[in-house]
C-alpha cells in the first residue's frame with residue numbers, strides 16, 4: 001500500500017470491494033459512491049478490486065499530466081476480463097503493442113479519408129438523417145404531416161446503427177430488419193448483463209462452469225454479433241470473387257479499405273496482421289464501440305432539451321441565422337455555431353455516458369500527483385467524476401449550455417471521449433453525427449414531451465453505460 005496513492009484500507013482477498021459496493025448502494029449510483037470516497041481521499045486514490053490495485057484520477061490536470069504528457073507510461077490498455085472475450089488481444093479496444101498501433105492507425109486513417117474530398121462521412125450521416133425522418137413521418141399514423149411520435153431510443157438506435165453500418169459495409173438497416181433487431185437485443189442484453197466488476201474477472205474464470213448462469217446472456221450475445229460480422233465479410237469476399245462487387249481506388253466503406261490493405265500487404269510479401277479473422281474483430285469493435293454510445297448521447301440530448309425547451313429556441317435562432325433557413329446545416333458551419341457547440345458539450349458533460357472509463361495498466365514504477373504508483377496497477381481517468389467537478393463546472397447538476405460561452409476554453413476540460421493515446425478512435429465520426437443530427441433536428445423540428453417530461457436521472461446508475469429512461473418524444477415539423 002505504501003507504493004500506491006492513498007485510499008481506504010483493503011481487506012485480504014476482497015480488497016475494497018465491500019466499501020465500494022456499500023458506498024455505491026448507499027448513495028444510489030457508481031458516481032455518487034465514488035464521490036463519497038473522494039471526500040475522504042482526494043481526487044487521486046487507490047481502490048483494491050480484489051487483489052488488483054486500481055487508481056482513479058478525478059482531477060483534470062492530473063489526467064492531462066499523466067495520460068497526455070506521459071502517454072507512454074499511461075497508454076497501455078488493461079483488458080483482462082469480459083473486454084477481452086472474443087477479442088483475445090486483437091481488435092482495437094483491447095489490444096496493445098504493434099498490433100494495436102497498426103490497426104488503430106489504419107482505422108483512423110480510413111475514417112479520416114472518409115471525411116475528405118467527397119466527404120463520405122457527412123454524406124452518409126445526412127443521408128440517414130433525411131431517410132429516417134422522412135420514413136418515420138410518413139408511416140403509421142403520421143400522414144406525411146412531417147411530425148411524428150416515436151420512442152427516442154429506438155429511433156436513434158436505428159439512425160446511428162445505420163450510419164456505422166454504412167461506414168463499415170455501406171448498408172442501411174431496414175426498420176424491421178431481423179438482423180438489426182437481433183443485434184440490438186443482443187447488444188442490450190450483453191451490456192445490461194455486464195457488470196463493472198466483470199471487467200476485472202479473467203475470461204477463464206468467467207467461462208468456468210461456476211459462472212455458467214452468467215455465460216448465456218453475455219457470451220451468446222457477443223458471439224452472435226461476431227458471427228454477423230463474419231457473415232458480412234464472407235459475403236463481400238464472395239461478391240468480389242464473382243465480379244459482382246468491384247474494389248475501387250477510393251474505397252466506399254471500411255470493409256473495402258481493409259480488403260485492399262490486406263491484398264496490398266500480401267502482394268508485397270509482408271507478414272501482415274490484416275487477415276480476415278482480424279478484420280472480423282476490428283469491425284466488431286467499431287460496431288460495439290460506435291453504435292450504443294452515439295445513440296445514448298442523442299437520446300440524452302432529447303431529455304435535456306425537453307427539460308429546458310428555451311434552449312431549442314435559442315439554438316434554432318442561431319441555426320436559421322447561419323443557414324438562412326433554406327438549407328441543411330453542414331459541417332462547414334461548425335465555426336459559426338458556438339451556441340450549438342455549447343449545447344452539445346453540455347449534453348455530453350451532463351450525460352457522461354460511461355460510468356467508469358476503460359482502464360490502462362502501468363508497467364513501471366512511477367509517480368502520480370506526488371504519490372508513488374507501482375507497476376502492475378490499473379489506472380483510469382474518471383470521466384464521470386471530472387465532469388461533475390464543482391471546481392470546473394459550477395452547479396454541475398444544472399443543464400446550462402451557456403457555461404461554455406461564459407468561460408472560454410472550458411470545453412477543453414470536457415473529456416467524454418477519454419484522454420491521451422487510447423482516447424476514442426471514433427471521436428471525429430461521433431462529433432460529426434452529434435453536430436449534424438442534433439443541429440438539423442433543431443433546425444427542422446420542435447420537440448414535445450409525450451406524457452411526463454423524461455427524468456434527468458439515469459435508470460442504470462450501476463451499469464457500465466449510463467442510460468436515460470425509455471420515453472416517447474414528438475417531433476413537430478417547423479413550418
Ligand code: HEM
Pocket residue numbers: 077092093094104285286287289290291293294297353354357358359416417418419420421422423424425426427429430
Ligand atoms: C458519443 C459517442 C462516443 C463516446 C462518448 C465514446 C467514448 C469512448 C471512450 C470514453 C473511450 C475510452 C477512452 C480511454 O480509454 O481513454 C472510447 C474508446 C474507443 N471508442 Fe469511442 N465513443 C463514442 C463513439 C465512438 C464511435 C462512433 C466509434 C467508432 C467508429 C468509437 C470507437 C472507439 C474505439 C475503437 C475505442 C478504443 C480506442 C483504443 O483503445 O485505442 N467510439 N470511446
